[in-house]
Amino acid sequence: MNTAVLEVRDLNLSIDSSNGPHQLLDGVSFSINAGETTGLVGESGCGKSMTALAILGVLPATGMTIRSAGIMLNGEDLTALNHAQRRRVLGQDISMVFQQPATALDPVFTLGQQIAATVHRHGISGRKACRQTMLESLELVGFSQPEKIAAAYPHELSGGMRQLSMIAMATVCKPAVLIADEPTTALDVSTQLMILQQLKRLQTEYKTAILLISHDLNIIRQCCHTVLVMYCGRLLESTDPESLFSHPRHPYSAGLLGCIPKLSATRPPPINAIAGQVPALTDLPPGCHFAPRCDRAIAQCRHTAPEPESDNGRTVACFRPMP
Amino acid sequence: MTSQRTHPAHPLLELRNLSISFRDRRQIAVDRVSFSVLKGQTLGLVGASGAGKSSVARAILRLVQADGGEILFKGEDIHRMKSQQLMAARQRIQIVFQEPSRSLSPKRTVAESLLEPLQHFAIGSPTERSRKVKKILLTVGLDHDVLHHYPHQFSTGQKQRIAIARALVTKPDLVIADEAVSSLDVSVQAQILQLIQTLQAEYGIAFLFISHDLAVIRQIADGVAVMYRGQLLEQAPADTFFSQPAHPYSRLLLSLASLDEPSPVLNHQQQLNPDGITNHRPSACVYSAGCAEVMPVCGQSEPARIEIKYKNQNMRGSHCVRCHLYDETNINET
Numbered sequence: 160m161n162t163a164v165l166e167v168r169d170l171n172l173s174i175d176s177s178n179g180p181h182q183l184l185d186g187v188s189f190s191i192n193a194g195e196t197t198g199l200v201g202e203s204g205c206g207k208s209m210t211a212l213a214i215l216g217v218l219p220a221t222g223m224t225i226r227s228a229g230i231m232l233n234g235e236d237l238t239a240l241n242h243a244q245r246r247r248v249l250g251q252d253i254s255m256v257f258q259q260p261a262t263a264l265d266p267v268f269t270l271g272q273q274i275a276a277t278v279h280r281h282g283i284s285g286r287k288a289c290r291q292t293m294l295e296s297l298e299l300v301g302f303s304q305p306e307k308i309a310a311a312y313p314h315e316l317s318g319g320m321r322q323l324s325m326i327a328m329a330t331v332c333k334p335a336v337l338i339a340d341e342p343t344t345a346l347d348v349s350t351q352l353m354i355l356q357q358l359k360r361l362q363t364e365y366k367t368a369i370l371l372i373s374h375d376l377n378i379i380r381q382c383c384h385t386v387l388v389m390y391c392g393r394l395l396e397s398t399d400p401e402s403l404f405s406h407p408r409h410p411y412s413a414g415l416l417g418c419i420p421k422l423s424a425t426r427p428p429p430i431n432a433i434a435g436q437v438p439a440l441t442d443l444p445p446g447c448h449f450a451p452r453c454d455r456a457i458a459q460c461r462h463t464a465p466e467p468e469s470d471n472g473r474t475v476a477c478f479r480p481m482p
Numbered sequence: 483m484t485s486q487r488t489h490p491a492h493p494l495l496e497l498r499n500l501s502i503s504f505r506d507r508r509q510i511a512v513d514r515v516s517f518s519v520l521k522g523q524t525l526g527l528v529g530a531s532g533a534g535k536s537s538v539a540r541a542i543l544r545l546v547q548a549d550g551g552e553i554l555f556k557g558e559d560i561h562r563m564k565s566q567q568l569m570a571a572r573q574r575i576q577i578v579f580q581e582p583s584r585s586l587s588p589k590r591t592v593a594e595s596l597l598e599p600l601q602h603f604a605i606g607s608p609t610e611r612s613r614k615v616k617k618i619l620l621t622v623g624l625d626h627d628v629l630h631h632y633p634h635q636f637s638t639g640q641k642q643r644i645a646i647a648r649a650l651v652t653k654p655d656l657v658i659a660d661e662a663v664s665s666l667d668v669s670v671q672a673q674i675l676q677l678i679q680t681l682q683a684e685y686g687i688a689f690l691f692i693s694h695d696l697a698v699i700r701q702i703a704d705g706v707a708v709m710y711r712g713q714l715l716e717q718a719p720a721d722t723f724f725s726q727p728a729h730p731y732s733r734l735l736l737s738l739a740s741l742d743e744p745s746p747v748l749n750h751q752q753q754l755n756p757d758g759i760t761n762h763r764p765s766a767c768v769y770s771a772g773c774a775e776v777m778p779v780c781g782q783s784e785p786a787r788i789e790i791k792y793k794n795q796n797m798r799g800s801h802c803v804r805c806h807l808y809d810e811t812n813i814n815e816t
């Protein structure tokens with residue numbers, strides 16, 4: 160049976176400014192089952208990383224407010240936890256791999272020291288036991304000589320190795336939910352593939368529910384059970400990757416897919432880019448936020464926001480979805 | 483370099499056995515690399531991180547010294563040019579980096595950034611310069627009213643457009659794009675690729691397009707060259723490369739990038755070995771530790787660069803490969 164490990168209910172995030180609050184996330188709802196991966200895609204600046212941070216309840220700036228109808232982790236509402244309880248949950252039940260491993264790792268400690276500290280913080284005591292758990296975590300992400308990696312400082316490793324160590328650190332407590340924010344951006348294909356394969360292995364091993372944030376649609380297609388398409392803080396379409404890729408319903412999803420260069424034996428026709436750019440969050444167009452860039456827009460789109468509608472496991476928020 | 487014109491049959495840029503090393507020659511970054519870029523064409527240079535792609539680019543701009551080999555630009559060796567000649571060549575070769583911030587100073591307005599190369603190479607009168615700047619800005623899809631803005635006022639995609647405008651304002655013959663679209667969103671990447679294709683058709687500029695993304699290369703390249711740990715393993719016309727890749731490493735790259743095939747399971751240690759190049763024995767194939775088709779001979783002698791012959795030769799440009807699976811007597815039936 161499929162059980163939702165993480166359930167995000169009507170998540171809203173706003174930030175204060177001199178001309179009133181701006182909505183960064185607007186009614187985001189989704190859930191992830193044990194052992195499954197949900198992908199979150201969209202152009203940069205559309206709110207992907209903010210979603211992750213809001214789920215964890217860590218806000219990057221002052222003046223930000225989260226409202227939601229609950230963020231349920233195994234039935235427990237994260238938003239109802241006090242500070243101490245939250246600290247226990249973060250890193251142990253739900254953890255995160257960041258886009259830039261360089262900024263998440265401390266340059267003055269070896270990787271072994273940093274992973275062991277995480278282990279220690281979450282209840283394993285004793286130097287030997289900590290070290291043992293730490294080495295196992297490095298081995299599990301594919302390092303055949305974990306001692307060597309444990310003794311290294313972050314700058315001594317390549318980008319791919321740093322990212323794998325981050326994954327070891329994030330999974331050392333066998334979390335129920337792992338949020339991976341662009342874990343493979345800026346890495347070459349073979350390193351990318353290896354990291355995704357290791358994530359998959361850990362998932363099979365621990366039944367981890369993964370939220371995979373990426374702007375790389377090919378990666379999303381290969382790794383996910385469900386895909387969420389986000390634009391300007393709203394979810395516009397959610398469905399399984401095969402349906403999305405073969406038959407996108409939301410014009411924005413279709414536009415994004417059209418941007419992917421195709422690998423074909425004959426030279427592909429010139430690429431079809433979406434015109435214009437993501438609007439600033441401080442200056443969102445009224446109605447459907449995609450309307451100024453959408454070639455299917457009608458008058459209604461410019462003043463009313465379409466509500467998400469579900470049909471056959473697919474949710475689309477659009478007045479004129481693709482046939 | 484005053485009035486020398488390139489013969490259409492001669493490459494615009496030709497590398498012959500280029501070698502580059504760092505740390506007193508203890509680290510070989512580029513190992514006898516040869517390839518050529520034709521006038522007005524795009525050569526896609528692919529390879530994993532650390533393969534030496536950027537080092538090749540830097541040597542062409544003479545930002546690093548070559549240990550050996552030649553870099554011929556319109557038939558003249560860049561590393562032997564005297565300062566005046568070099569200055570003229572540098573005006574004809576421009577670069578666009580992955581990070582637009584590397585080409586744009588945060589303290590300069592768009593107008594200042596775009597005027598700078600024209601002033602540096604003393605091109606045109608002040609009025610002509612400002613006309614050129616306005617024209618190129620329009621070409622990359624930006625309005626004149628951004629001329630007095632600073633880089634931080636733009637999105638990454640817009641900054642990359644400005645960086646491209648800066649590279650193009652001197653009307654170069656060759657633009658080196660080093661992962662120029664790699665950190666962009668697919669949507670912005672698509673816009674920049676569209677832009678590069680338009681500019682190329684309009685101005686006939688040749689591109690050395692460095693990328694680790696084969697699908698991007700497929701979209702815009704006329705030819706493909708593959709690097710691995712400092713060596714060039716294969717060069718072929720794009721249609722040949724994407725339909726009949728010869729080298730086992732090229733085939734791996736293609737299968738990794740292809741969505742229709744299940745991904746092969748990789749050997750982690752091989753792929754992650756960060757300083758493999760220093761361990762490489764000169765008497766073996768550089769790819770032998772990772773190759774699925776390795777044979778005894780691969781550990782004993784380094785494969786030479788050979789050209790694959792086709793029955794229907796005039797259909798294609800030359801197809802070169804370094805691998806013991808091929809020899810001079812191979813004739814491809816197609």
Ligand SMILES: Nc1ncnc2c1ncn2[C@@H]1O[C@H](COP(=O)(O)OP(=O)(O)OP(=O)(O)O)[C@@H](O)[C@H]1O
Nearest residue numbers: 504505509511529530531532533534535536537538
């Ligand atoms: N200034 C330097 N000093 C020492 N080693 C260097 C220097 N520059 C480059 N290298 C080394 O030379 C090799 C080739 O590097 P290069 O930057 O050319 O690779 P690349 O193919 O561009 O990789 P990427 O895809 O990561 O940009 C690497 O092993 C790198 O560590």
Ligand code: SF4
Nearest residue numbers: 447450453460477478
């Ligand atoms: S609601 Fe209207 S503007 Fe928005 S995506 Fe649908 S058709 Fe386009």
Ligand code: SF4
Nearest residue numbers: 767770773780805806
């Ligand atoms: S020479 Fe041998 S090891 Fe090298 S790529 Fe060819 S078959 Fe593989």
Ligand SMILES: [Mg+2]
Nearest residue numbers: 535536660661
């Ligand atoms: Mg590089």
